[in-house]
Amino acid sequence: MTEAKAADGGDPSADLKGAMMGFVGExxxxxxxxQTKLQAxxxxxxxxxxxxxxxGRAPLSTTAETEIPHQKAFNAYLRSxxxxxxxxxxxxxxxxxxxxDGGFLAAPRVAEAVQSVLRSGASLRKLANVVxxxxxAYEVLVDKGDMGAGxxxxxxxxxxxxxxxERISIPVHELSAMPKASQRLLDDAAFDVEAWLAERIADKxxxxxxxxxxxGDGVAKPRGILSYPVAANDAAADGQIGIxxxxxxxxxxxxxxxxALIDLIYALGxxxxxxxxxxxxxxTAARIRKMKDADGRxxxxxxxxxxxxxQLLGYPxxxxxxxxxxxxxxxxxxxxxxxxxxxxxxxxxLRVLRDPFSAKPHVxxxxxxxxxxxxxxxxxxxxxxxx
Numbered sequence: 001m002t003e004a005k006a007a008d009g010g011d012p013s014a015d016l017k018g019a020m021m022g023f024v025g026e027x028x029x030x031x032x033x034x035q036t037k038l039q040a041x042x043x044x045x046x047x048x049x050x051x052x053x054x055x056g057r058a059p060l061s062t063t064a065e066t067e068i069p070h071q072k073a074f075n076a077y078l079r080s081x082x083x084x085x086x087x088x089x090x091x092x093x094x095x096x097x098x099x100x101d102g103g104f105l106a107a108p109r110v111a112e113a114v115q116s117v118l119r120s121g122a123s124l125r126k127l128a129n130v131v132x133x134x135x136x137a138y139e140v141l142v143d144k145g146d147m148g149a150g151x152x153x154x155x156x157x158x159x160x161x162x163x164x165x166e167r168i169s170i171p172v173h174e175l176s177a178m179p180k181a182s183q184r185l186l187d188d189a190a191f192d193v194e195a196w197l198a199e200r201i202a203d204k205x206x207x208x209x210x211x212x213x214x215x216g217d218g219v220a221k222p223r224g225i226l227s228y229p230v231a232a233n234d235a236a237a238d239g240q241i242g243i244x245x246x247x248x249x250x251x252x253x254x255x256x257x258x259x260a261l262i263d264l265i266y267a268l269g270x271x272x273x274x275x276x277x278x279x280x281x282x283x284t285a286a287r288i289r290k291m292k293d294a295d296g297r298x299x300x301x302x303x304x305x306x307x308x309x310x311q312l313l314g315y316p317x318x319x320x321x322x323x324x325x326x327x328x329x330x331x332x333x334x335x336x337x338x339x340x341x342x343x344x345x346x347x348x349x350l351r352v353l354r355d356p357f358s359a360k361p362h363v364x365x366x367x368x369x370x371x372x373x374x375x376x377x378x379x380x381x382x383x384x385x386x387x
Contacts, residue, residue, distance in 0.1 A: 074107040074352075078193045078365070079186045081354055103353035103368065110198045111350045114369075117202035122320055123210035124225070127277055127338035128373070131345050137171045138345040140376055166238075170345045172372040173221050177204035180362040197352070201367045213344065213373050214322040222373030225342055226324075226331055230383060233267045241378055242267060243331065246386045250328040258291050258299055260384060261313060264335050267382045272337035277309070277316045279334040281323040288312060329387045336381030346371040 073085030086104045106114075118125060131138055143165060179200035185191055209222075216224035225241075233242030244267050246260040247253030253260060268276060280288070289300040301311040309316035315335070324330045347370040355364040375381070 070105075071107045071109065074104065074110075075194060077104060077354060078197065078352075081356060083354075103351035103366065106350040106352050106367070107194060110194050110201075110352075111348075113195070113198035114202040114205060114350060118206055118209060121206040121210060122318065123206065124213040124279070124320070124338060124342055124373075125209065125344055127279075127318060128213070128342040128344050129339045129376075131343060132348050133172070133345055134347065137169050138343070138372070139167055139169045140343060142166050142168055142376055168374065168376055170343060170372045170374045170376075172345055172347060172370040174368050175205055175208055175221075175371050176366065176368045177201050177208075178364050178366050179204070180359055180364045182362055183356070186363060197365060197367075201350070201365075205367075205369060209371065210320065211322045213342070214320060216373070218374070222344070222371065223375070224373075225334060225375060225381065226383075228375055228378070230331065230385070233382060236378070239378060241375070241381060241383055243383045243385045246384060248386070250326065250330070250386050252287070252386075258293065258313075261288070261299070261333075264333065264382055264384045265313060265315070268336060269379060272340060272380045275337040275339060276335060277318055277338060278312050279318050279320050279323060279338070280332060281321050281325065282319055283325050284323065284332050285317065285319060287326065326386050329385060331383045331385050333384035334381060335384070338381065340377045341375055341380035342373065343376045344371065344373045 069085070076082045077086055083104070105111075120126075177200070179197065181193075181196070186193055212222040212224055214224045215226050216222045217227050218224075229240045230243045231237065231240045233244055236242035244260065244264045247256075265273065265276075285300075289298070291299045293299060299313055300317075303310050309318060311317065323334070324332050326332045349369075351368050353366040353368075355366055358364055
């Protein structure tokens, strides 16, 4: 009886201890299983990361293979004239040989620095349509009139007239600059020759470009917007820029000086006014800044933040010092949608040729870039003539 009692009702603490030991064993096994799975997953992720790194290494090495050797070889060429690295260098990604009879392609750092200055300068480049080409000229088709239109039904169709199309060709011209430095300065390792060269080239290019886009005659340079024939706005034909007169010879009308500006704005077609801007030089701007309306409010509004253009009668103003001063019959103010009116064409490459002989003991750097420009839509711009 005693043995049966021990078998049926045993020690409760022993049973609890056994259950706890079993639970701990199962928990340990579960933890070991989880750790094994996490370790396997980590190994798979590490392998995936290595594969991704290997796949992603190609474009990085391509950049290094194209830009870094070019950068080093170009720097050596500028400092000492050693062109071995440039003559044999071929950029495989672009299929382009760096060495050429007209000099060597500038390193990307120099070319981009020059281009950045050109984009930010006080030039029509900021407002005009800029196109990059690889050829010696750019051709654009311009509508000379609106396409005919009419209402029709299924039973009665209306034949419409076709609009006139004109082909305008804008050639590219060679723009050059020739900064110089002493060989002693180039031998100084602390001297950043590339930054110095980019600054000198950009300064000369920016001033030459800005003047050509406004007053260039089109002979071996872009044709400027003021070099085209002009006519009274109501009588302007194809190939002529419409003008509005100021009401006084060599001045604004003393009785109502702002009227000429308002007439200039509304001489431009409504389809162009939404993107239109004024262009004038600083002396003309100084005159206009003093003008007030009948209620004593200034017509000119200064920019509210850095980088924004001031406004005149609600339209932005760009200051271009190449616009003429106010004098008898001068065309001192332009107003229009310059993105539609004027197209700038350029080849993206910048070439540099080192010349240590022509200006001893200095070294000349002959830099060239090809750029052109011309009016492509004469309806999109108007001029104010002080007459």
